[in-house]
Amino acid sequence: MEKNRDYFEKDDPIFLNKDLLQISHLPDGERIIGRDEQLSNLANVLRPATKGNEPNNAFVYGKTGTGKSLCTKYLSRQLIDTAASNDVRVGFAYIDCLQDSTETQVIQSIGQVLNDSSNTEVHFPGSGLPTSEYYNRLWTVLDTLYDVVIIILDELDKLTDVDNVLRLLPAAGEAEKIRHCKLGVIGISNKTRFKQSLGDRAKSALCDREFVFPPYDAEELCAILEARSDAFKDDVLEPEVIPFASALAGQEYGDARQAMDILRFSGEIAQEENVSEVRESHVEKAHHEAEKNQLHELMQQLTVQSHRVLRSLVILDQSTRSDRPVKSTEVYSMYIRVSEQVGGRVLSQRRVRDLLSELEFLEIVEQRRKGAGRGEGNYMENHLLDNSETVLEALNEESDEIVSNIQPAESLENTNQSNLVSKNNDSDS
DNA sequence: AATCCACTGGAAACCTAGGGCC
DNA sequence: GGCCCTAGGTTTCCAGTGGATT
Numbered sequence: 001m002e003k004n005r006d007y008f009e010k011d012d013p014i015f016l017n018k019d020l021l022q023i024s025h026l027p028d029g030e031r032i033i034g035r036d037e038q039l040s041n042l043a044n045v046l047r048p049a050t051k052g053n054e055p056n057n058a059f060v061y062g063k064t065g066t067g068k069s070l071c072t073k074y075l076s077r078q079l080i081d082t083a084a085s086n087d088v089r090v091g092f093a094y095i096d097c098l099q100d101s102t103e104t105q106v107i108q109s110i111g112q113v114l115n116d117s118s119n120t121e122v123h124f125p126g127s128g129l130p131t132s133e134y135y136n137r138l139w140t141v142l143d144t145l146y147d148v149v150i151i152i153l154d155e156l157d158k159l160t161d162v163d164n165v166l167r168l169l170p171a172a173g174e175a176e177k178i179r180h181c182k183l184g185v186i187g188i189s190n191k192t193r194f195k196q197s198l199g200d201r202a203k204s205a206l207c208d209r210e211f212v213f214p215p216y217d218a219e220e221l222c223a224i225l226e227a228r229s230d231a232f233k234d235d236v237l238e239p240e241v242i243p244f245a246s247a248l249a250g251q252e253y254g255d256a257r258q259a260m261d262i263l264r265f266s267g268e269i270a271q272e273e274n275v276s277e278v279r280e281s282h283v284e285k286a287h288h289e290a291e292k293n294q295l296h297e298l299m300q301q302l303t304v305q306s307h308r309v310l311r312s313l314v315i316l317d318q319s320t321r322s323d324r325p326v327k328s329t330e331v332y333s334m335y336i337r338v339s340e341q342v343g344g345r346v347l348s349q350r351r352v353r354d355l356l357s358e359l360e361f362l363e364i365v366e367q368r369r370k371g372a373g374r375g376e377g378n379y380m381e382n383h384l385l386d387n388s389e390t391v392l393e394a395l396n397e398e399s400d401e402i403v404s405n406i407q408p409a410e411s412l413e414n415t416n417q418s419n420l421v422s423k424n425n426d427s428d429s
Numbered sequence: 430a431a432t433c434c435a436c437t438g439g440a441a442a443c444c445t446a447g448g449g450c451c
Numbered sequence: 452g453g454c455c456c457t458a459g460g461t462t463t464c465c466a467g468t469g470g471a472t473t
Binding site: 125126127128129133327328329349350353354357369371372373374375376377378379380 | 436
Binding site: 102103104105127128129130131160347348350351354369370371372373374375376377378379 | 456457458459460461462463464468469470471472473
């Protein structure tokens with residue numbers, strides 16, 4: 001590690017090892033703070049695997065930045081080592097369902113991660129096979145190479161065929177799909193209400209052991225940042241910086257990721273200002289930067305068309321003086337104008353409705369269905385959960401489409417006109 | 430409490446890209 | 452190379468719905 005020191009950072013007056021402030025950085029055991037209870041609970045679930053016995057399944061939930069992924073990954077690595085000393089071959093597949101969002105993709109990814117084609121003579125093509133064939137190949141790999149396998153499905157709520165996956169995977173042993181290998185599944189989600197949408201069998205497979213990761217309080221956030229403060233050079237951090245950053249992150253969700261972002265950005269801002277201490281004023285600026293960064297990361301998952309829909313909503317939001325929510329039909333007619341300006345495909349109204357409810361799921365937009373009264377039908381209200389300026393900034397960073405100055409054509413009080421616009425477009429298409 | 434209608438969201442049909450198999 | 456299959460994204464279709472007004 002020492003050899004890899006980046007020589008370009010030699011003159012850096014602020015950071016010693018910035019990597020410590022990356023969320024992906026997996027710290028040593030003593031640096032996981034405030035999660036002793038969760039760690040030992042999870043360890044109990046996995047313990048049978050160290051002796052080659054069947055581990056339990058579990059369901060983990062908690063908001064973003066509460067250490068869910070960190071703890072499960074950390075334990076899985078430890079498990080592999082412990083088991084290896086008992087001559088038990090443990091495999092561990094961490095799947096982010098954000099990237100692999102369908103049943104086939106998930107099974108294929110698990111296969112690719114665990115497979116060693118030189119020993120199994122099995123391979124996992126990116127597509128072209130029926131789903132059942134992916135399963136069959138996976139069973140072969142498991143039985144050939146492993147005694148126990150732990151599968152971690154992160155962001156489980158993003159998976160479209162959750163019920164199927166959770167029905168087939170944990171039951172593989174019972175159904176005699178695999179004869180030798182034992183299988184444990186850990187599902188991770190940040191949506192509490194997600195559990196209710198699961199089918200009965202999936203629920204019973206996973207949810208009899210469930211663990212909640214509560215948000216960190218400001219004190220714990222403080223300790224977390226302290227533990228990583230050697231990312232900075234000595235005496236760079238003014239004493240009030242870490243408590244202040246923790247307080248800012250704590251007052252929202254208790255999100256450790258955000259706390260670390262704030263601290264890292266604080267250092268970067270100090271760097272840009274060419275000063276050699278990080279001060280409270282830097283933290284304040286960094287806070288805004290961190291919020292934007294989180295939105296920005298959310299938006300990276302979205303398609304170009306989703307960006308356009310969101311942009312349409314932002315334009316409408318900014319042009320209304322009050323907090324008046326925006327109807328889906330208004331969003332659609334704005335979307336059409338945005339699309340006309342930037343060119344490319346124009347999606348149907350139905351599809352745009354789906355994209356809007358996707359934005360709701362990601363907690364970028366809030367939706368509420370309303371009735372307009374006798375003979376007036378009903379409609380969906382949309383409004384942005386974050387400040388529209390911040391969303392726009394993040395949107396502009398993410399997409400290179402330039403949209404200039406669209407004002408809503410109809411006067412804001414006269415919503416009938418917007419209905420007319422959408423009607424015309426309906427009959428066009 | 431009954432009414433009314435534009436909008437909603439579920440379901441099915443359709444389209445395209447990508448890959449396996451012979 | 453040609454045929455066949457599937458996944459994933461989109462459109463088309465339509466029964467159901469919300470709630471102010473009658």
